[in-house]
Amino acid sequence: MTDAVTASRPGQMPQRSPLKSVLLHAALIAASFAMLYPILWMLSGSLRPQDELFGSTSLIPSSLDLGGYIRGWTGLQVSFGRFFWNSFVISVLATVGNVMGCSLAAFAFARLRFGGRNFWFALMLGTLMLPYHVVLIPQYILFLELGWVNTPLPLIVPKYLATDAFFIFLMVQFFRGIPRELDEAAVMDGCSPFRIYWKIMLPLSLPVLATAAIFSFIWTWDDFFGPLIYLNDINTYTVQLGLRSFVDSTGSSDWTALFAMSNLSLVPVFLFFLFFQRLLIEGIATTGMKR
Amino acid sequence: MTLYAGSIAEERRAASLPKRTGLKRIFDRNIHAYLFLLPWLIGFFGLTLGPALVSLYLSFTNYDLLQSPDWVGAANYVRIATSDPKFAAAMQVTFTYVLLSVPLKLAFALLVALAFNRGIKGLTLYRAIFYLPSLLGSSVAIAVLWRQLFASDGLINMLLWRAFGYEGPSWISNPDYSIYTLVILSVWQFGSPMIIFLAGLRQIPQDMYEAAEIDGAGKLRQFLRITLPLLTPVIFFNAVIQTIDAFKAFTPAFIISEGTGGPINSTLFYTLYLYQEAFGFFRMGYASALAWILVIIISLFTAFSFLSAKYWVHYDD
Structure with missing residues (x-):
């Protein structure tokens, strides 16, 4: 517990009286429960018999019933297995693209000296502020012309072109912190810039690459707007689109199944949360990411 | 001639090489960096700056994807505002x-x-x-x-x-x-x-x-x-x-x-x-x-x- 984010302040601990401490913990436990209650309720709701969901505020189902998961999985004309596969493929390929494309650009900005560097860097920062909606329609027209609508390509290819400038910025910050002596020594040994990038920078930057990869995966997995626009054929749907169709088709008739599929759609994000929580929290704390 | 800030090796090597003419030198100095930047540059022009300009143009037209855009001046903005x-x-x-x-x-x-x-x-x-x-x-x-x-x-x-x-x-x-x-x-x-x-x-x-x-x-x-x-x-x-x-x-x-x-x-x-x-x-x-x-x-x-x-x-x- 030595990093800046988690380090507590031992010097301040004794200042609080035992009574105050108990009250604070009671308040925090109550607040934690209130925060998680809706999610837990959705989880328990998905495990109930279909007719029991309403009228019950409790978190314990009267009997365990996996029917919701079975009905939900095949609730649309295409099974959710397909949607999960589509989401998985898009998220993995987009993540690889983001890490590759952004780290190449970040290396140039952080380490290489070239004419126009400040100019391009300022433009790159400028694109951070530009709302996506301004480029949305022309991009749609472009991908329509290319015949890419109803394929995952519009959701994947732009990532290889480093369009998520935020990650470039994140990596530039990290690369600048790596001692220059390392690449200077490599230059003396006759290393090409590409070898320096590949053999020195990337291996030393695993924390930031992992942070970028995890956020990239989660954001792509959760993305609804992009798939909504580019994927109209149900065979190409991602999980988020599948869920949306499921809402429209079941309406409010089978909440158990809807909750079941909703829970499943959260599983990958939740796994990242469980295993990489510290990386996520440090990523937010040091860069001020919005999620 | 330095590709890296403060790179002594590069300068030494440069000094021993015959002087190159202007354009070639600029090219050599920048080519690596621009290769690294290439994906981003394509994305910047093709997917950000280009589309932004196109959407600015389209905002002064009526366009339904089927027929070509029809210039209407500031009519869209006027209608939005009024x-x-x-x-x-x-x-x-x-x-x-x-x-x-x-x-x-x-x-x-x-x-x-x-x-x-x-x-x-x-x-x-x-x-x-x-x-x-x-x-x-x-x-x-x-x-x-x-x-x-x-x-x-x-x-x-x-x-x-x-x-x-x-x-x-x-x-x-x-x-x-x-x-x-x-x-x-x-x-x-x-x-x-x-x-x-x-x-x-x-x-x-x-x-x-x-x-x-x-x-x-x-x-x-x-x-x-x-x-x-x-x-x-x-x-x-x-x-x-x-x-x-x-x-x-x-x-x-x-x-x-x-x-x-x-x-x-x-x-x-x-x-x-x-x-x-x-x-x-x-x-x-x-x-x-x-x-x-x-x-x-x-x-x-x-x-x-x-x-x-x-x-x-x-x-x-």
């Missing part, structure tokens, strides 16, 4: 959402961060629990859950009935309340600004509090005179980021209203209206004008924030 009731509704909904959700979210984030700041057992666990909604909150699944929480027979009404015997309305389908369910959804996700506040609080030097203590300043005074001023840069940062994000909110309103922005446009977020115009009615020119107005609104807001920062954000040391 005779588009849905635009007015979308602005009202969006501003209500931004002005309510951002301050509330930041207030919760700051309050909880302050509770954590003074060192507490189980911090890591609490922090994880409070952060979880931020991570999950923008997914369709949570929007689906929200629809159910605030439905007429949803969890919230069940709880209200149990606790107070109050029979609540359908919050989602009542235009007086629907926007507030979305505000609550946003405030529930206060975890990530909370983490940023925590990181900011840790930057405040301890000896300031110790000095204040010696001078006899009470806890409230310490908060108002030390914590709050020194935290203003973080508050400012969080406010700007969260506001821009709130202007761009889309998914929850789409799911909760099944894409309509209803009832009676009460959840018609700006981006939802833009989506309807572009991909519901294929009025691409009009939607482009809407997109540029969003840019103007966000830019004005950002510029205003930075100007106001002079008066309330504490920057020295």
Whole structure:
């Protein structure tokens, strides 16, 4: 517990009286429960018999019933297995693209000296502020012309072109912190810039690459707007689109199944949360990411 | 001739080589960097700058994807400004959402961060629990859950009935309340600004509090005179980021209203209206004008924030 984010302040601990401490913990436990209650309720709701969901505020189902998961999985004309596969493929390929494309650009900005560097860097920062909606329609027209609508390509290819400038910025910050002596020594040994990038920078930057990869995966997995626009054929749907169709088709008739599929759609994000929580929290704390 | 800042090896090697002519030298010096930048440059011109200019052009046309764009001058902007009731509704909904959700979210984030700041057992666990909604909150699944929480027979009404015997309305389908369910959804996700506040609080030097203590300043005074001023840069940062994000909110309103922005446009977020115009009615020119107005609104807001920062954000040391 030595990093800046988690380090507590031992010097301040004794200042609080035992009574105050108990009250604070009671308040925090109550607040934690209130925060998680809706999610837990959705989880328990998905495990109930279909007719029991309403009228019950409790978190314990009267009997365990996996029917919701079975009905939900095949609730649309295409099974959710397909949607999960589509989401998985898009998220993995987009993540690889983001890490590759952004780290190449970040290396140039952080380490290489070239004419126009400040100019391009300022433009790159400028694109951070530009709302996506301004480029949305022309991009749609472009991908329509290319015949890419109803394929995952519009959701994947732009990532290889480093369009998520935020990650470039994140990596530039990290690369600048790596001692220059390392690449200077490599230059003396006759290393090409590409070898320096590949053999020195990337291996030393695993924390930031992992942070970028995890956020990239989660954001792509959760993305609804992009798939909504580019994927109209149900065979190409991602999980988020599948869920949306499921809402429209079941309406409010089978909440158990809807909750079941909703829970499943959260599983990958939740796994990242469980295993990489510290990386996520440090990523937010040091860069001020919005999620 | 240096490719790397301060690279002695390169300079030595350069000195021993015959001098090259101007153009060739510039090329050699820059070629590597531009190779690294190439993917980004293609993306920048092909997917950002180019499309931005095209959408600026389209905003002065009528365009339905089938026939070629029809130049109409500023007509789209004039109609938006003077005779588009849905635009007015979308602005009202969006501003209500931004002005309510951002301050509330930041207030919760700051309050909880302050509770954590003074060192507490189980911090890591609490922090994880409070952060979880931020991570999950923008997914369709949570929007689906929200629809159910605030439905007429949803969890919230069940709880209200149990606790107070109050029979609540359908919050989602009542235009007086629907926007507030979305505000609550946003405030529930206060975890990530909370983490940023925590990181900011840790930057405040301890000896300031110790000095204040010696001078006899009470806890409230310490908060108002030390914590709050020194935290203003973080508050400012969080406010700007969260506001821009709130202007761009889309998914929850789409799911909760099944894409309509209803009832009676009460959840018609700006981006939802833009989506309807572009991909519901294929009025691409009009939607482009809407997109540029969003840019103007966000830019004005950002510029205003930075100007106001002079008066309330504490920057020295």
